[in-house]
Amino acid sequence: MKTLLMLANTALGGAAAMLAATPAMAQDDDRAGDIQVKLLATAVLPDGKITDINVNLPGLPASLQTKANDNVTPTIAIEYFVTNNISIETIAGMTQHDVDTTAGLPAGAELVSNAKLIPATVTAKYHFDLGGLKPYVGAGPAYFLWVADDPGAATLPLGVTETNLSNELGLALQAGFDLPVNDKGLGISVDVKRYFIDTTARWFVGNTLAIETEHKLDPWVISAGLSYRF
Incomplete structure (x- = not known):
């Protein structure tokens, strides 16, 4: 986690340095x-891969492995241009996932059901102007906030009454492009993010912590849609 924070600070610091190095552009830029x-x-x-099993009261196999399912969801991105080349962006949306076994138990055994995630993300972006096409790169901190999760069907026979996924801070790297389609601000956008973030999953039987596992999430997040700049 310290490494992720250092990377996030470095990325944001680099964006700030680019901004400080181009004051004239910020003043002359009519799109700022x-x-x-x-x-x-x-x-x-x-991903959803288990990296450690910390608590294992039911004696689950040491080879136990899992994966979170993929999902498609609508999102909104809001971006402020400090200059025509440098912007700050955040996203709004929620995604839902189940976590199933891939090894150690019969494949597809559900361990977590209907886990709902808000991937709060802020990135600093640098835009390149290639005429019509405007590619960009970016980076920034991300906070994965789990707002709901239920025990999976395979855990209920073990007496599990509650599941909890920990909220965590991590890093997002970003690349994509914007393509204007008219002179009124309408465009097409394609965006790819790679997150580097984990979570701790806990299953409780009453008040007793029965299972605790560390999971590598590190999702790819791929988006496409319409943009409007004003």
Whole structure:
């Protein structure tokens, strides 16, 4: 986690350095202060791999392995242009996932059901101007907030009454492009993010912690849709 925080600080510091190094561009840029809103269809492709088993009262196999399912969800991105080349972006959306076994138990045994995630993300982006096409790269911190999760069907026979996934801070790297389609601000956007973030999963039987596992999520998040800059 310290490494992720250092990477996030370095990425944001680099964006700030680019901004500080181009004050003249910020003053001369007639697009500075623009806002861009994007309505996107987003595919969330998490890993979900178990990296450690900390508590194992039921004696689950040491070879136990899992994966979170993929999902597609609508998202909104809101972006503020500090200059025509440098912007700050955040996203709004929620995605739902189940976690199933892939090894150690019969494949497809459900361990977590209907886990709902808000991937709060802020990125600093640098845009390149290639004429019509405007590619960009970005990076910034992400906070994965789990707002709901239920015990999976395979855990209920073990007496599990509650499941909890820990909220965690991590890093997001980003690349994509915007393509204007008219001179009124309408465009097409494609965006790819890779998150580096984990979670701790806990299953309780009453008040007793029965299972605790560490999971590598590290999802790819791929979006495409319409943008409007004004």
